[in-house]
Amino acid sequence: MIVRDLATAEQSNRRIVSPDGNWESTRMLLKDDNMGFSFHMTTIYKGADFGMHYQNHLESVYCVSGEGEIETLADGKVYPIKAGTLYVLDKHDKHVLRAFEELKLACVFNPPLNGKEVHNAEGAYELNADTVSA
Structure with a gap:
């Protein structure tokens, strides 16, 4: 069994802050945990507005709190995000x-992340x- 506490993980090397200042992510479950996916609690800072394109991963995201939006660039559709919203990037959107x-x-990645990932230029x-060590 794996048991981790978010507050403790936030004080460890499991907490990653983006170099661009848009987000921070505490990686609660990683590739080395051998579950086939990773689980992260991520904070997107107020006012952040940035592009992503997960070419190597699928992601499922559940909004716990806050408000924002996601825009899919292939079709220009904009979807509101608020507490209780789930969005899934099932086509490497x-x-x-x-x-x-x-x-x-609350984010789930497949394949699982190693732990120290930040967004590349794409x-x-x-x-x-x-890899983040336990």
């Missing part, structure tokens, strides 16, 4: 995420990023 207020998100996570 190129998208823009906007936070009107701070967003708290807005994706690399498959072979460094």
